[in-house]
Amino acid sequence: MIAYNKEQLDNFMIQEAAEAVKEKGLISQEEWEAIQAKHPVKLYTPNIFVRIGLALAVIIGALLVNGLFLLMGTDLLRAASSVAGIEFFLGIVCYFLLELYTHAKPHYFSGIDDGLIIVTGGMMITGFILMEMNPTGVTFLTMFMSIIFFVRFPLRWLGVFTYGSILAFVFAFLVNVIPAPALVLSIVIFILSLATFMLTRKVITQYRFRYYSEPISWVSYAALLSLYASVNYFVVREIGGNMMALEPGEALPLGWFFWITTCVVPLIYIYLGITKKSRVCLVTGLTLVAATVYTVRQYYYLLPVESVMCIAGFVMVGIAALLLRYLKTPKHGFTTSEEHIDHSKEKSILESLIIAQTMSAPQTPTDTGGFGGGSTIGGGAGGDY
Template sequence: MTYVVAMQQGYLRPSNLRINNLRLMKAYNPAWLDALAVRRLAGWWRRKNWLTEEQLRQIEARYPAPFFTPNGFVRVGLFGFTAFFTLCATGLASLFVHPLLDSGGSAAFGVLYLLYGVGTGGALEYFIRRKHHYRSGIDDALLYFTLALGIGGLASLFWDAWGENVRWYCLLALPILIAGAIRYADRLVTALAYACLLTVVVLFGIRFGWGRWLLPFVGMAVSAGLYGMAKRGGNTNRTAPSYEGGAGEGQPFRYWAGCLWTVELLALLTFYLSGNYFTVREGHAALNDTTDYRQFSNPEIEAIEQRREAYYAEIGRLQTENDGLRADSLRGSQNQARIDANQQRIEANYRRRETLLYRDINTIRLAERERAAANVPLAGFFLGYTFLVPLLYLIAALRRRSRPVLWAGMLTLVLAALTYVRYFPPPSSAIAATAVGTLLIGLAYLSIRLLQKPAVEKRYRLTYRADEDDPSDEIRNAEAGLLAQTFSNRLPTPPDQGTQFGGGDFGGGGAGTRY
């Protein structure tokens, strides 16, 4: 906490912190990133007409940020074509060395992947350092390829030793992902590192008897710990609201503001999921599956197995009898009738063995599993947790004005509703949807009316007004497209305009005749 105080008193310039002087930790020029935040802020002031054009120009001259960051659509295109380029280039290279690969086994693949990874990593650094790319699509694609090739290459090297033990590969990937997330401050890599960390915790946790029982609480503890770390590092709440989504102005870890934001949101979500009734109940059943074939001890299933043996014996007996009858050619027609009858009985026995018995075993196993699931300890606690935590999140979000907490609250509320529907299905889903829809509209309506009162806005510092002066045009256009996509199936069926099945070279035959 001392650095916060020091920051506020202005003693501690961010550039004096040791962490900023380590070249290896930051791929993108941190000074330019700071300048980017300043320019964004100055642009906002200018739009509000709080700055003169002259001042804006002066600020932009004093804070240069010559990054190459293209428009979002160009970024998508660059990302896709860079990824495709890398795939084809590595594929082409592999064609030339494939005689070597055939003899070398998985280790040879590992070495090759690592070499490719060095290549993409070098290209990544080239584009960032020399071409000043920042979130251009090219650096994103190369970063993901480098990490995937690095992790895949190392995993191939260890394939012979580890086999299919996923937990070791996760343990291997974790430091690589964390290093990637730190150096390139990428949100997706951060999320992957987070998921990897939790997978490691779970996979190692379930190897111990007590770990299985404590898993929900271990999950909560790890999430809470990571949330605390992200919060201390990011300080997203203490930052002035106007820098929200910006670079976390003045904070020592502002280079990673986006990563910390991501961890904050994910930690809140996994904290909830650790104690959600659905995950705990079904996870408990899956981990304590008493009907697992390896620990087979169910008398009902054993009885069925015995019946199956009896069917086998019966089939064998009938087949021997038929063989005898066929060999006895003297009473041809008389024997044929018995042979046919026997054959039918054989087939019936086969059917019973294949269908009925397996179905019976499956039913018993599901019932057993359901019994295990229903016996989940502390069911009442987890049920309460499922419905209380989202509400607590929402209250906290409004009190502390925190975006990640708000989103976590909304998402977990949806999960809570889905959990409720799963275990307490409403008599009519249509009535439930109508009621919930009406409730949501009413709730939003009341909230908007309330927030539009100046007194409320002033007192709680919450507003309905959009953050920017006007929501961006691109978002509205995307909304319109999404809407049409969602409802195209609601439109009345058009006439069959001579469209007939068959003869479709494009899109696979008759797939296009239904609109």
């Protein structure tokens, strides 16, 4: 099923796990070296920045090749179906390359595999769209392809994408084929999300699904988010309201129910996160509190936005400061010890970029003249083919 070499993947996981315990001093240097010698990793897994660069280069390269092919046959390709033919052909070539790279040269998370997956999928879907397939069909094929890709190439982003494509297909099917009422739609998505979440929790701990456990844990975040979206008043009102042709400002039927779920679901997540020690639930719950505040503000004007910001900021600083003090010595299995924070170089680079971005930059003084004008260098590599 999986395209990557299983023995190599196992070795990869063993070395990762062993390195983690070595850093905590649980195994000795000799043991670490013995493990490395017995389970060597020959996979080509470059640094994350190289991976992103390679993925970009592969995508751009494939688009250029695509352009060359279309150019070569400009005269032949009057009909959309023959263009679609070219897309299918190139898609198959890319898939072939993908298999080649993951087998012959054991690429694993190298950016080349990411790029080729995106390109293959993109070309196939473009082909189907050119064949004038209906939207439900396109979402079905997208889902079908992503599931196959995911089973063969369990990448994290692909897991989330696959889950999204399943949701998109279910949505398109219910809306276009059955014409289901909005409430049914909400219930179906709710059940689907809940089932997915339960399933992911099961799968993650199973040893035989070990290659999938990382990407699947990302899916569980997505499942919790879609579960909330399916019962969030704002989402149901805006999407459902369109389908039921509600007037703007008209309330949603069963609105009280959705108001309760909008407010209660994040709290349930946080509660589960604390009692079950589940990071997925805790982080999503905390994030969704903000979504709840936003939803309420969308319909009820309680306070001006700056007051909400001040109060929220004050409460957040207060709670965090109190908890940091309270948990100075670990209590109830929680710790604020800094040693668990990932201090890797990549993380600290990202953090410093985020800080630089969010730090309110002072206005550049106006006497230097001419600000806010258009940029002359926007184009870059992206827009030129």
